[in-house]
Amino acid sequence: MGYSRWNPDDWRGHARGLHGLRREQVFGGRGLCPDLDPARISVRESRDSERNPESNAVIVALDVTGSMGMIAEVIAREGLGTLVEEILARRPVSDPHMMFMGVGDAHCDAAPLQVTQFEADIRIAQQLRQIWLEGGGGGNDSESYSLPWHFAATRTAIDCFEKRGRKGYLFTIGDEMPPATMTGEQLRRVMGERQARSVGPAQALKAAQGMYHCFHLVAEEGSFARPDPDRVVAAWRDLLGQRVIRLADHRRVAEVVVSAIAINEGADPGDVARSWGGGAADVVSHAFVEKPPRGISGWLGLR
Numbered sequence: 071m072g073y074s075r076w077n078p079d080d081w082r083g084h085a086r087g088l089h090g091l092r093r094e095q096v097f098g099g100r101g102l103c104p105d106l107d108p109a110r111i112s113v114r115e116s117r118d119s120e121r122n123p124e125s126n127a128v129i130v131a132l133d134v135t136g137s138m139g140m141i142a143e144v145i146a147r148e149g150l151g152t153l154v155e156e157i158l159a160r161r162p163v164s165d166p167h168m169m170f171m172g173v174g175d176a177h178c179d180a181a182p183l184q185v186t187q188f189e190a191d192i193r194i195a196q197q198l199r200q201i202w203l204e205g206g207g208g209g210n211d212s213e214s215y216s217l218p219w220h221f222a223a224t225r226t227a228i229d230c231f232e233k234r235g236r237k238g239y240l241f242t243i244g245d246e247m248p249p250a251t252m253t254g255e256q257l258r259r260v261m262g263e264r265q266a267r268s269v270g271p272a273q274a275l276k277a278a279q280g281m282y283h284c285f286h287l288v289a290e291e292g293s294f295a296r297p298d299p300d301r302v303v304a305a306w307r308d309l310l311g312q313r314v315i316r317l318a319d320h321r322r323v324a325e326v327v328v329s330a331i332a333i334n335e336g337a338d339p340g341d342v343a344r345s346w347g348g349g350a351a352d353v354v355s356h357a358f359v360e361k362p363p364r365g366i367s368g369w370l371g372l373r
């Protein structure tokens with residue numbers, strides 16, 4: 071998918087139509103949409119086209135449990151336009167194909183993973199609004215953040231990697247601790263994998279990293295991370311190393327994602343932070359400059 075092209079006028083019209091709507095009206099789903107059910111999906115494709123000749127796959131997987139629905143809402147209302155248009159303007163990568171995922175808890179939720187198509191035009195926004203904000207999650211200090219890694223590794227086909235050897239980008243976003251092992255029963259139920267066996271988080275991550283640059287944004291405002299975000303960040307660093315990003319303000323998630331791509335592609339973190347105006351500059355600086363991982367050079371060395 072992803073054969074058309076982003077039109078800012080289409081986005082502005084779409085965003086205007088959301089004014090005055092409550093969150094439950096923006097996201098109208100009252101259950102798992104069959105089109106987004108991973109058990110029904112054999113493959114999601116990001117393919118080059120005449121209008122997107124050098125496509126690059128970008129996946130954003132959103133925790134939709136509890137209070138985390140606030141991030142999906144801000145992307146649906148405002149952030150998506152910033153995300154796509156800034157990638158197109160700044161060109162850290164060319165011709166972005168966007169996919170969104172909704173992430174819950176495979177231990178207890180009815181829809182622990184929801185997956186849109188890769189798209190390049192206003193259909194990104196339309197499919198994003200089909201995600202069900204289930205608002206579940208359990209008391210196990212984590213959500214099933216490894217389901218996006220597993221899906222990306224086993225059920226996506228992307229031309230940026232297959233034709234040009236360029237990895238796509240995969241961002242998971244949430245406020246809880248790193249994921250637990252996915253059991254065979256969970257993979258059979260959620261993914262429809264009949265012969266599934268348990269998959270640990272490190273194994274799922276390594277598989278996804280074969281085709282994607284994988285990052286995790288710790289939502290520091292979330293109810294779990296807020297009391298001690300350093301503890302959550304440290305736990306994620308044990309798994310993801312320097313690919314863990316602090317998100318201090320969920321309203322700036324788009325700017326942080328664009329900045330992560332630019333820095334990973336070689337831009338200077340300080341220059342990237344200064345390129346944003348107003349509060350966005352502070353949030354990006356917090357993510358990449360003020361409290362950097364163990365040496366900014368690590369960002370540039372992991373391409």
